[in-house]
Amino acid sequence: MVCWAKAKSYSWTYPTAVLSLYGFFANCRGAEPFLTPYLIGPYKNISEEVVNNYLFPIWTYSYLAFLFPIFLLTDFLRYKPLIVVQGLFLVTNYLLLCFAPGLPAMMCLQVNYAVVTSTEVAYFSYIYSMIPVEFYQRATGYLRSAMLAGYTIGAGLSQMLISLAGVDYFYINAITLGTVSMAFLTSFWLPMPQRSLFFKEKKAAAVGSQSQQEGPLGPDRPEQPAMCKDDAASGAEKMEHSGCADWCSRDNVAAVGRLLWQSFRESYSSRHLIYWSLWWSLATAGYMQIFNYIQLMWNHIQSPATSSIYNGGVEAVCSLVGAVASFSVGYIRVAWDVWGELALGLFSAVATGAVFLMALTSSIWVCYAGYVVFKACYMFLITITAFQIASNLSMECYALTFGINTFVALLLQTIITLIVVDEASLGLDIVTQFMVFGSYYAAISLLFLVRGTYTACAKKRNPEHTVTKEQKLSVEVISTEHF
Structure with a gap:
């Protein structure tokens, strides 16, 4: 009993602390804001055109190839192995940057970094499989704070x-x-x-299917923590309990397929969720494209060979401003089901202006300011979007939605890269690329301004449709107690 009580406290504080420490060091990558100047400088001596139209697209294509298989593999292997792999490939990434000369090595670097980014899903998924549900909010806050602190301190x-x-x-x-x-x-x-979201063992899957309402950390979580069980279990019992034959059996694979399909149907069960997911995918594709190529724009406006650059300071400021914007979401009292889509359109319009400003200005400081505004708008809106989706879904469905939305975003980014950036097609210069990115965001803004205006007007005319799921539940509970 004492062991169980100690393990319960251990079960959320220890993994959260270690994963936060990992997130801090993994994101404390001070060299990242200066990657482009380093590649085109004397150490790698690669031309700006090659970096823009040939080298960076390799990462996009590789990321797309790795993302969905690694998403499933992350859950199958139960998260920790993929976090270790991410750490290993981060080390390899900077070994290549420091000591490997030539364009072929930098091509390998792009593929290597695609593995790093595709395994990011394991970072947050891990903690949800380890701790009780009542600690989700606190643990998530610690993990995001650790990532922010690492990136800000590293860049600064x-x-x-x-x-x-x-x-x-x-x-x-x-x-x-x-x-x-x-x-x-x-x-x-x-x-x-000791568990995964989708690839459950037979006994856990059977129990979980009877009590889906209790969430991913419901009855299939062992009543006695694994650290106490391991002391009493023999090696043979553990092999039988988690053997590959059990995981890879036809019944288990079929059960995983059914759970994935049920989660998919629930994730996109309403127009409300579909429109939020649509913005997530569209906007994230544009954000990743701008984030990847912003250093080339800064280099175009002001060469690091002739003057000082402040990429690291700008990224540090962006992280802090983005954090404030994200944090403020929790204190804004807005009926998001009424005004949410209109907010997506309005702030996307602000982001559109910021992108065009970056493309048209000849002042590096104006370009820096435009980037800060753009990133703050994205961080603000993606926080609202993630909250709106997560509040209506179970953890299994949210994990699947996160994976699908990210995959769609990456697919769109790949199409943009293939048409606009890749030297095999248009191979546009960096200024023209940003004009295209601005036009892309303008289309997103127009779409959601029209849709948001329609939604707001429709719900104002029919206020009874604005009742939320929680309000409906409260009404049902009150009605039951009254009778």
Whole structure:
């Protein structure tokens, strides 16, 4: 009993602390804001055109190829192995940047980094499989704070080293290699989850199917924590309990297929959820494209060879402003089912203006300001979108929705890259690319302004349709108690 009580406290504080530490070191990548100047500088000596039209598209195509298989593999292997893999590939990433010369090595770098980004889903999925549901909100806050702190400190520190101490880009990459190596070592301290969201063992799946309303951490979570069970279980029993034959049996695969299909139907069961998911995919595709190529725009406006650059400081400011924008969502009292789609359209319009501003200005400081505004708008809206979707779905459905929306976003980004960026097709210069990105965001804004206006007017004319799921439940409970 004492062991169980200690393990319950351990079961959420220890994995949350270790994963937060991992998130801090993994995102403390001070060299990332200076990647483009490093590639086109004397160390790699790659032309701006090759970086823009040939090298960066490799990451997009590789990311698309890896994303969905790794999404399923993450759940099948129960998260920790994929976090360890991410840490390993982060180390490999900066070993290549520091010591591997030539264009072929940088092509391998893009494929390597695609593995890093495609395994990011394991970071948040891990903690939901480890801790009781009552700690979800606190743990998520700690994890996001750790990521933000790591990225802000890394970018800010690298900017100070470059601007104040004149440190070379190579040493910034070497320092980053040290921080991601700490992340890799930290990943081994994570305890191994005893369950997954979709690939459940036969006994757990049978119990879970009887009590779906209790969520992913319902009855299939063992009543006694795994750390106490392991002391009493023999090696043979553990092999029988989690053997590959049980995981890969036809019945288990069929059950996974049914659960995925049920989760898919629930995830996109209403127009409300479909429109929020549509904005998520459309806007994220544009955001990733701008995030990937913004350094080339900054380099076009002001060459690092002739003047000081402040990429790291700008990224640090963006992280803080984005965090404030995201944090503010929890304190805004708005009927999002009425005004949400209109808000998506309005703030997307602001982001559109910021993108056009970045494309048309010749001032690096105006371009920096436009990027801060654009990123703040995206962070604000993606927080609202994620909350709206998650509040109406179970954890299994939310995980699947996250994966599908991200996959669609990446598919759209790949199409944009293939047509606009890739040298095999149009191969446009960076300014023209940003004009295309601005037009893309203008189309998103127009779509949701029209849709949001229609939704707001329709629900104002029929206020009874604005009753939320929670309000309906409260009415049912009150009615039951009254009779």
